Amino acid sequence: MTWVKRNLYFLIACAVAVGLMGWAGWNLWVEWGHNEDILTKLDEQYGKLTNLNNQKPQPGTPGGKVDNIKTAQDQRKQLQGLLAQGTNFFQRILPIPNPESGRVTERDFSATLSRVIDQMQRDATNASVIIPPNYAFSFAAERSKVSFATNGLAPLSVELGEVKAICEVLFQAKINMLENLRREPDSPDDQAGLQTDYLGLEDKSITNDLAILTPYEITFLSFSSELASVLGGFAASPYGFVVKTVNVDPASSGALDLTPMDPGSAPPVRYAPPPTFVPPTPSQSADPYSSGRYGTPSVPDRYGSGPAPGGVPYRGLKGGSPTPPPAYNPAAAAAPAAVAGSRGPQIVLDEKLLKITITLDIVKLLSNEPKAAPAASKGRGPVAGAAPGAAAPGAAEVKPLAEGPATTPRPQ
Incomplete structure (x- = not known):
């Protein structure tokens, strides 16, 4: 005990040193395990880097001759520019009415509905398009109302704008x-x-991550040229019309005559196919002087081109049997030879009225504000005069991804 008393401070220092050494050893063991985990993750990342370097194309070196990472970033910007241009052709159709407050009232919708239906009827008359009498364009249930369901005014205003488009x-x-x-x-x-104004229960609007698809079905009568104009109009429209199906059937005879007109309205101008050329028969073209000049085959007989007339025969000054002068027949002298087998042009296409049913979707993007806004082109196709595969206006020039191995030293 005497030694302990004399070396008390030394013993305390030794005890503290032993404790510190134990604590340091514990921390060393724990951090050694963390180091092993980090080294394992580093080996995994190095393996991924080696795999990328061995691929074609490979990432390349930042700022070097081959920098495919920057090239990929430029291509991403180009795709964003193309996406922004595509949204210009999927514009939303404005609802009718479209008040600044965004809230459609019963009074506004009732007055606007009557005005829009009347305007569409006048447009149909001006375009010589026949419509059913007093047609409401699928809004017959709402046409005579002044009070509407509160939760139905906004969808009805959207559909009224789409029907008008x-x-x-x-x-x-x-x-x-x-x-x-x-x-x-x-x-x-x-x-x-x-029920004829609405689609079935299976035809409903579809909403996905990008847009809302609203179905419509239209049935009309026309010829093939008007059908081409309708499809071209949907394709050139700035709104998102997507034609799904086109069903074409021959129209029934007298389909246009079965529709009565409103009292006091002018009869619509109906389209008629162009007249068809009827080739003449050989009998009609064989004698142009007899039937063509005089109109009927019997008239030329009065002027000497027919058989010899009866009556008193011609008598000369001398005796003997009279010799009549030879009769001149212009038909026999100038009649062209009939061409054997001449039937005229052959009719290839006989246009008939068609009954056409088109089902389409209106694509309404959930967000019409693109993140990138490059210069938008006015046409749906490529820029006029641009070579095939050329970059869109406003997009950065993109270089193709380069190939070739790149050596990356493993970090120590």
């Missing part, structure tokens, strides 16, 4: 007759309407 394409194509237009019933007021 569809009819503008049809009237611009000058179809012969608009038979029917069907839409999705979105309002409780549609339950009291005609």
Whole structure:
């Protein structure tokens, strides 16, 4: 005990040193395990880097001759520019009415609906398009109402704008007759309407991560040229019209005559196919002087081109049997030889009226504000005069990805 008392401070220092050494050993063991884990992760990342370097194309060196990472970033910017240009052709159709406050009232919708239906009827008359009498363009249930369901005004205003946009394409194509237009019933007021104005329960709007797809079905009568104009109008429209199916059937005889007109309205101008050339028969073209000049075959007989007339025969000054002068027959002298087998042009296409049913979707993007806004082109196709595969306007020039191995030293 005497030694302990004399070396007390030394013993305390030794005890503290032993404790510190134990604590240091514990930390060393723990950090050694962490170091092993980090080294394992480093080996995994190095393996991925080696795999990327051995691929073709490979990342390359930042700032070097081959820098495929920057090239990929430029290509991403180009794709964003193309996406921004594509949104210009999927513009939203403005609802009718479209107040600044965004809230559609019953009074505004009732007055606007009557005005828009009347305007579309006048547009159909001006375009010589036949429509059913007093047609409401699938809004017959709402046409005579002044009170509507509160939760149905906004969907109805959107559908009214879309129906008007569809009819503008049809009237611009000058179809012969608009038979029917069907839409999705979105309002409780549609339950009291005609079933022919609405699609079935299986045809509903589809919403995905990018857009809302609203179905429509239109049935009209026209010829093939008007059908081409309708499809071209949908393709050139700035709105997202996507034609799904086109069903073409021959129209029934007298389909346009079965539709009565409103009292006091002018009869619509109906399209008629161009006249067909009827080739003449050989009997009609064999004698152009007899039948062509005089109109009837019997008239030339009065002027000497027919058989010798009866009556007193011609007598000369001397005796003997009279010798009549030879009769001149212009038909026999100038009649052209009939061409054997001449039938005229052959009729290849006989245009008939068609009954056409088109189902389409209107694509409404959830966000029409692109993140990148490069210069937008006015046409849907490539820029005029640009070579195939050229970059879009406003997009950065993109270099192709380079190939070749790159050596990357393993970090120590």
